[in-house]
Amino acid sequence: MMRYFSKLYKHNLLFKRSLSKDTSTNGDTLQYCANIVRQYDYENYLATLLMTKPVRSPAFVIRAFNAEVSRIQDQASDPQIAAMRHQFWQDTLSSMYKSEQHISKIPANPVAKEMFKVCVHYNLPKRYLERLVVSRRHMLTKKYYNTLEELENYAENSVSSIYYLLLCLVGVSDVHADHTASHLGKAQGITNILRSVQIASHHKSVYLPLDILMKHNVSQESVLRCLDNATMRDVVFEIASRANSHIEKARSIEVPKTAKQIFLPAVTVSYYLKKLQKTNFNIFDKTLHNSGVILPLTLYYNRVLNKF
Structure with missing residues (x-):
């Protein structure tokens, strides 16, 4: 049993070290995404931690995006404020998928910045991200x-x-x-x-x-x-x-x-x-x-x- 614990701990340690090898800003934003998932979606954090290295970081970004959107309902007691936050993510998605878009035009949000990179690199379908936001927004009403x-x-x-x-x-x-x-x-x-x-x-x-x-x-x-x-x-x-x-x-x-x-x-x-x-x-x-x-x-x- 202790051997399994040490293996899991090693995965966590290696993930943090891999982040430190990136540029400082990129490493910080990736770590921010991982921390969001660990804090608000711990079970999926554990599962993502066990994914292969090439896809682990982008998977954390997707999970962080979901966590940010899903916790709006708990963050904002005022329906209007919650609606504005959902609108922020819908507008951010629109910005991500505009032709010839550049990361400098993406809102200064670490999850948004990393999500943009993942969307571009893996050519993620916009419809699935929109479904995440729209379905959560409907939960408000x-x-x-x-x-x-x-x-x-x-x-x-x-x-x-x-x-x-x-x-x-x-x-x-x-x-x-x-x-x-x-x-x-x-x-x-x-x-x-x-x-x-x-x-x-x-x-x-x-x-x-x-x-x-x-x-x-x-x-x-x-x-x-x-x-x-x-x-x-x-x-x-x-x-x-x-x-x-x-x-x-x-x-x-x-x-x-x-x-x-x-x-x-x-x-x-x-x-x-x-x-x-x-x-x-x-x-x-x-x-x-x-x-x-x-x-x-x-x-x-x-x-x-x-x-x-």
Whole structure:
């Protein structure tokens, strides 16, 4: 076990050293992106840390871009300020994809600067980045999902899009890999909603699909009050089962070996769903938020075997 810890620590150390070999400014902005992911998206930080060196840094940039956009909702309590910040990123994307654009014209934001470099170097499709921003922006006005399918659509736009972008980094253009990215993104997006139930309740928001709540006679008020009971667990079980089915489907598809490292976060999704099952689907159980030392080891073990 200690050997696995030392390996993971070594990956982290080598990554920091590789940044220091860049020019000072470039190294600083790359480290800034990595720190953003580590602070606000730690599980994906661990998975990205285990990617091969050539794509590790640009992968951190994409993850940092996503983190910056996704946390706007938590940063700004005023809807108008949040809308302005989303507009900033939409305008920044427009600037990135203008013909003959130069980095000097990109806003003085470290994530924006690095994102521009990655977009140019890897010719990233603009549509996936736009989906990230637009889907998050819709969350400001949309306080609930009518159906589980509607939630899946949000997960496709906000999470699967990240995997489509990461596939571009490793040069994989494969329909099977795209299908895997779609299923994994939906599984992770649904799981993220389950994990955020307690946090969302503090914001007086219920993102669990209304059709599932109504089916089991669970009110939004009971979710906001974090009431655990048999019917609430039935709701969680049905939603978690959909996420699990997407994980199983993603793993059943044969993808190019070089793409498998992209899908390593599937391990974190399964890890949470298994813990949820052990609590008998009590979404309010505090142990669900404690990943401990097992998750990093599990990620490293699967990376060594090139599995997800």
